[in-house]
């Protein structure tokens with residue numbers, strides 16, 4: 579059915595101000611790294627092809643007939659494991675929500691230049707693999723180990739530094755009972771873009787910790803000082819300052835935009851009457867305690883219903899019955915509070931690298 583509806587637009591008729599222009603380099607990154615289409619928040623487990631992806635360099639081509647996971651550094655028995663060796667070990671499947679620490683970056687003003695995420699750099703999958711701590715116990719960490727360094731098979735230049743993608747974790751986190759070396763996502767081998775043949779899963783942490791295309795683990799007796807730990811993933815007020823390390827996911831909620839979209843502006847059109855709103859909420863290692871919805875741009879907040887977690891590390895579904903009783907424009911907001919008492923801010927959390935901006939999502943709706 580076709581019907582003429584005029585959606586609100588501003589300025590040059592597209593709703594887009596020239597000052598917000600996205601650079602060609604950001605556009606290039608945006609094509610390589612996709613967010614979840616927000617309507618896919620309906621799935622408890624995100625279908626693999628709809629899960630967000632973030633790839634700093636190129637997707638490496640890994641030949642599993644020769645690939646091995648090397649383990650070395652301050653361990654009693656260094657060695658190398660083939661995929662078959664790892665798959666013979668006890669297996670576990672965990673449902674885990676992953677979110678990129680840069681989610682919300684392109685909403686910041688001024689906008690830090692990097693992967694320009696709006697919202698939706700998030701997804702939930704069933705990851706199957708073997709226990710990282712069990713393997714580390716087997717190779718035997720020396721007493722003085724402070725961190726584990728994980729290296730991917732991908733390579734590039736970032737901030738002028740040529741590097742393999744490498745991240746370290748404090749030894750307590752690497753020894754966390756739910757940390758996995760995962761080879762499968764939603765019951766199938768990892769797709770190339772998600773880290774085939776093996777990746778790390780560190781439940782509760784922002785995405786950067788879940789090293790893909792894992793090829794080496796090194797036990798360190800001094801903290802790692804490489805780029806991804808000491809420069810890239812920091813909460814800092816300027817690019818020069820080091821700031822605090824980015825670790826666990828901050829509390830956030832998202833809504834499935836209701837109704838149907840205007841093609842260009844994505845303004846939502848909703849027909850007058852009852853409208854079921856729904857979405858997801860999550861937080862690193864604290865379950866979400868409450869989700870609130872505002873249909874008047876933050877003046878009145880009502881409590882949404884939330885379903886229990888399906889795993890200690892997966893997002894929770896929330897729903898809210900909205901009576902869209904009069905025609906007009908609305909600003910729908912949602913915000914979550916976790917069991918640690920952290921609440922999503924209404925204002926942006928600006929940092930130089932655009933990390934952890936978990937401000938409330940705002941969805942423009944026109945009721946007709």
Ligand SMILES: Nc1nc2c(c(=O)[nH]1)N[C@H]1C(S)=C(S)[C@@H](COP(=O)(O)O)O[C@H]1N2
Nearest residue numbers: 630631632633634678730743785786789790
């Ligand atoms: N080797 C390697 N691992 C990586 C990355 C990368 O570029 N290289 N990106 C990280 C970042 S920043 C995120 S958010 C997650 C994204 O995982 P996904 O693409 O499977 O959703 O992978 C992490 N692991």
Ligand SMILES: [Mo]
Nearest residue numbers: 632678679785
């Ligand atoms: Mo990320």
